[in-house]
Amino acid sequence: MMLGYYFPNEFAEPLLWHPVLFAYSLLVSGADLLILVALAYLSRSLRKAIPLMTMLGIGFFAVVMAGPLADLRSPHRAPLIFTLPHIVSTAANPGISLIAFQSIIWLVALALSIIFALLTFSYYSYQASLMHAGFRKKFYQVFSFGITTAERYGAVEKVAKVVAVLMLPFLTLWGIYPASLFIMQTWNPVWRSWVLLPIAYFADTFVVATALFMLVYFCWRYKALERDVVIPVLKIHAAGSLSLAALTGLQMAVWWFWSSSIAEMVTPLIPIMYLVVALLLLSFFLSLIAMRYPAAILAVSLVAMAGTFTNKWNIIINAQLVSKTGLAFLEAELGGLWPLETAAPIALGVAVFIFLSMLFPLEVRESGK
Amino acid sequence: MSKTSRRGFLGAVSALVVLPALSAASAVGESKRYAMLIDVDKCYGCMACVVACAAENNVPLGSFRTWVEHLVKPEGMRIFIPKQCNHCDDPPCVPPCPTGATYKTPDGLVLVNDELCIGCGACVKACPYGARYINPVKGVADKCTFCDHRLKAGLLPACVEACPTSARIFGPLHEVNELSKTINSRPVQVLKPHTGARPQIYYISLPDEVNR
Numbered sequence: 001m002m003l004g005y006y007f008p009n010e011f012a013e014p015l016l017w018h019p020v021l022f023a024y025s026l027l028v029s030g031a032d033l034l035i036l037v038a039l040a041y042l043s044r045s046l047r048k049a050i051p052l053m054t055m056l057g058i059g060f061f062a063v064v065m066a067g068p069l070a071d072l073r074s075p076h077r078a079p080l081i082f083t084l085p086h087i088v089s090t091a092a093n094p095g096i097s098l099i100a101f102q103s104i105i106w107l108v109a110l111a112l113s114i115i116f117a118l119l120t121f122s123y124y125s126y127q128a129s130l131m132h133a134g135f136r137k138k139f140y141q142v143f144s145f146g147i148t149t150a151e152r153y154g155a156v157e158k159v160a161k162v163v164a165v166l167m168l169p170f171l172t173l174w175g176i177y178p179a180s181l182f183i184m185q186t187w188n189p190v191w192r193s194w195v196l197l198p199i200a201y202f203a204d205t206f207v208v209a210t211a212l213f214m215l216v217y218f219c220w221r222y223k224a225l226e227r228d229v230v231i232p233v234l235k236i237h238a239a240g241s242l243s244l245a246a247l248t249g250l251q252m253a254v255w256w257f258w259s260s261s262i263a264e265m266v267t268p269l270i271p272i273m274y275l276v277v278a279l280l281l282l283s284f285f286l287s288l289i290a291m292r293y294p295a296a297i298l299a300v301s302l303v304a305m306a307g308t309f310t311n312k313w314n315i316i317i318n319a320q321l322v323s324k325t326g327l328a329f330l331e332a333e334l335g336g337l338w339p340l341e342t343a344a345p346i347a348l349g350v351a352v353f354i355f356l357s358m359l360f361p362l363e364v365r366e367s368g369k
Numbered sequence: 370m371s372k373t374s375r376r377g378f379l380g381a382v383s384a385l386v387v388l389p390a391l392s393a394a395s396a397v398g399e400s401k402r403y404a405m406l407i408d409v410d411k412c413y414g415c416m417a418c419v420v421a422c423a424a425e426n427n428v429p430l431g432s433f434r435t436w437v438e439h440l441v442k443p444e445g446m447r448i449f450i451p452k453q454c455n456h457c458d459d460p461p462c463v464p465p466c467p468t469g470a471t472y473k474t475p476d477g478l479v480l481v482n483d484e485l486c487i488g489c490g491a492c493v494k495a496c497p498y499g500a501r502y503i504n505p506v507k508g509v510a511d512k513c514t515f516c517d518h519r520l521k522a523g524l525l526p527a528c529v530e531a532c533p534t535s536a537r538i539f540g541p542l543h544e545v546n547e548l549s550k551t552i553n554s555r556p557v558q559v560l561k562p563h564t565g566a567r568p569q570i571y572y573i574s575l576p577d578e579v580n581r
Contacts (some may be wrong), residue, residue, distance in 0.1 A: 005578075005579075005581060006499075007436075007452075007498075007499025007500075008433045008436045008499075009432060009433055009493075009499050009500070009501065009502040010499055012431045012432055012433075012502060013502065013503065016490045016493055016494060016503070017490060017494070068489065071489070071490075072487050072488050072489055073487075073488025073489075073490070073503050073508035073509065074486060074487050074488040074508040074509060075487070075488075077468070077485070077486070077487045077488075078487055080467075080468040080485060080487060081467045081468060081487065084468050084469060084485065085467065085468070086464075086466055086467055086468060086469040089464075091473070091475075092469075092472040092473050092474070093463060093466070093469040093471075093472050093473075094459075094460075094463055094464060094473070095463060095464020095465075096464060097464060097465050097466055097467040097468075097469075097491070098465065099465065099467040099489065099491055100467035100468070103467065181465075181491075185461075185464060185465040185491065185494075185495055186465070186491075186494035186495050187461060187494065187495055187496060187497040187564070188494060324497060324498075324499050324581075325499075325581035326581065327581060
């Protein structure tokens with residue numbers, strides 16, 4: 001702990017936003033997965049990967065608010081964010097709350113994503129209803145929405161494309177959140193001076209999203225990995241890893257040249273940023289190897305996750321420990337069952353994904369089938 | 370009645386009606402803007418203000434609505450600097466609040482509505498001055514209120530009343546009083562002016578070392 005000049009209220013609670021928020025920021029990668037789904041659907045690429053990405057994305061994005069909910073000190077009032085959102089500026093309440101704004105955006109983005117998923121799975125649901133009996137037959141009939149022929153499904157695909165376009169701006173806003181909150185609506189000196197944070201965060205969540213997809217895909221299809229699924233995802237992942245490594249290095253250079261006082265202030269974060277750059281570069285090179293040897297995607301995924309988890313911990317937890325005076329680095333007091341609290345929202349996201357994967361297919365062979 | 374005298378009569382009647390209405394309207398438009406002046410030269414670090422504030426407002430142990438920083442100069446001189454919420458004109462803590470629990474009053478106070486606060490800590494993170502904290506007992510954001518409840522009863526904030534050296538001067542900024550006279554006659558400083566928050570606690574002899 002580097003003691004220096006800090007405020008007494010900071011000393012009382014150095015870590016205001018707990019590690020559970022770190023888990024929440026991982027779940028934001030669900031938004032990036034859904035962005036990839038929308039772009040893939042519109043460009044008619046990665047068709048085989050779309051169902052798995054969709055369910056993984058919805059599974060994580062649907063529970064993303066569980067993280068901050070767990071961090072609230074008065075969680076019983078959480079519904080007020082939706083019933084009394086501060087999204088209009090008044091004399092008594094000037095400005096707009098990014099937290100409230102993004103909460104509303106989350107509802108819209110999630111609804112559009114679910115509509116997209118239901119539309120794209122409608123024809124499959126009809127086919128599944130023919131193969132099942134009893135309750136499952138009824139279930140699939142409901143979700144077929146009357147799409148019983150390939151021709152009708154062609155019309156549904158047009159609507160799905162419109163929904164995919166509508167999804168993109170809302171999901172993109174989530175892709176740069178909470179970095180946009182840190183840099184715009186807090187007065188933490190590290191976050192305020194981290195000028196590349198929003199774009200770095202966007203790249204980071206893309207790296208997490210593709211790494212997560214590769215991990216799940218490997219666990220599901222490790223005996224028969226398909227190159228036409230793995231290679232495009234690896235390319236996106238490689239680009240994301242290299243970009244994030246570059247942005248992290250660039251930010252260190254910006255701090256170094258900006259001012260000596262800022263460089264000194266961020267000193268506790270620098271060693272971890274070097275580690276992050278090394279892990280992301282390793283993930284990049286492993287991606288190139290995996291394009292030739294697809295079984296290496298497991299290593300790609302694990303190394304990338306190690307890099308991005310470390311990066312997010314550094315951004316969210318370590319940066320909070322720098323005093324608002326910029327002259328002290330406080331000590332985090334992590335008490336209780338914080339690892340379990342941190343893992344719980346992620347576990348919930350995985351559970352939702354598993355539930356969805358039991359209902360809908362993880363891949364398609366032909367359009368809608 | 371001649372034209373001239375009728376015109377004059379009507380003008381006099383109009384003035385009798387319109388002028389009071391205009392002054393009443395301007396009086397309604399003006400509200401008090403409370404501010405505080407802290408003379409660092411007069412503070413000797415007795416902490417009476419901290420104790421009075423904690424007692425008056427049930428401040429939990431370990432949290433501070435007001436505190437006194439202690440600076441030792443290289444030549445050995447000790448300086449004490451009281452700090453608290455600055456009740457800024459453009460408070461950075463109000464926009465991030467997701468439910469509007471943190472709000473500004475017409476007389477310049479920045480307060481928290483406990484019934485709406487969800488305890489997210491966004492306002493705590495947004496304050497450049499370290500003036501806010503999460504009350505561990507109530508689970509809501511908490512900070513100096515300029516003893517709003519005492520102001521309504523016509524009393525001064527507890528810290529101002531407790532100060533034995535009158536280092537703290539409090540009052541409406543735009544009225545003629547000791548506060549405004551001192552601010553207008555002596556060089557004053559504010560904390561972190563570069564934030565653009567326009568804090569309303571003014572200091573005399575504020576050392577640069579603590580303006581962080």
